[in-house]
Each structure stands twice: as structure tokens, then as C-alpha cells.
Amino acid sequence: MSDSFDPQDEIASEDARIDEALRLAYRDMLRAHRLAGQPVVVMDSGVIKEVPAEEIERELDAAASSVQADTSPPAEEIRDEH
Numbered sequence: 001m002s003d004s005f006d007p008q009d010e011i012a013s014e015d016a017r018i019d020e021a022l023r024l025a026y027r028d029m030l031r032a033h034r035l036a037g038q039p040v041v042v043m044d045s046g047v048i049k050e051v052p053a054e055e056i057e058r059e060l061d062a063a064a065s066s067v068q069a070d071t072s073p074p075a076e077e078i079r080d081e082h
Contacts, residue, residue, distance in 0.1 A: 030060050 033040045034056040041050050042059060051059055 027060065030056050034060070 030040060034053050037053045039050045039052050040056060040059065041048060043049075
């Protein structure tokens with residue numbers, strides 16, 4: 001029996017892993033800025049705006065909703081599965 005290799009499957013798998021890593025990194029960056037008291041700059045409906053550190057919680061809530069669970073480890077703890 002021969003395993004067929006489909007490059008599209010490999011690309012889709014890597015794309016999903018990259019997307020998840022970027023979402024986690026964004027969440028980690030928001031947390032770090034909030035803890036340091038530093039504002040972040042975001043684009044909201046095509047408008048660039050600065051979000052003060054005390055208002056970052058809303059951005060974290062939005063980031064958490066795009067991540068499966070906000071209880072996942074910080075990005076530096078994620079290990080390559082290969």
C-alpha cells in the first residue's frame with residue numbers, strides 16, 4: 001500500500017498552525033503591554049487607533065474569542081510537533 005503525498009494538505013496544515021501561533025502571539029503581546037502599562041496601536045474598521053493599557057482588556061477579549069481557549073500556554077511554551 002502506498003501513501004499518497006498531497007502538498008495541498010501539507011500547506012493547509014502548516015497554514016492552520018501558523019494562524020494559531022500568530023493569534024497566540026498577539027494575545028501574549030496584549031497581555032505584556034497591559035501588564036507594562038503600555039498602549040497598543042490597532043486597526044479598527046480601517047481606522048488606526050491607540051488603545052491605552054487600561055483599555056486593553058477589550059482587545060484581549062476579542063483576541064480570546066478568536067483563540068479556541070484563552071487558557072493555552074504562552075507562545076514561548078509551544079513546541080514544534082515535528
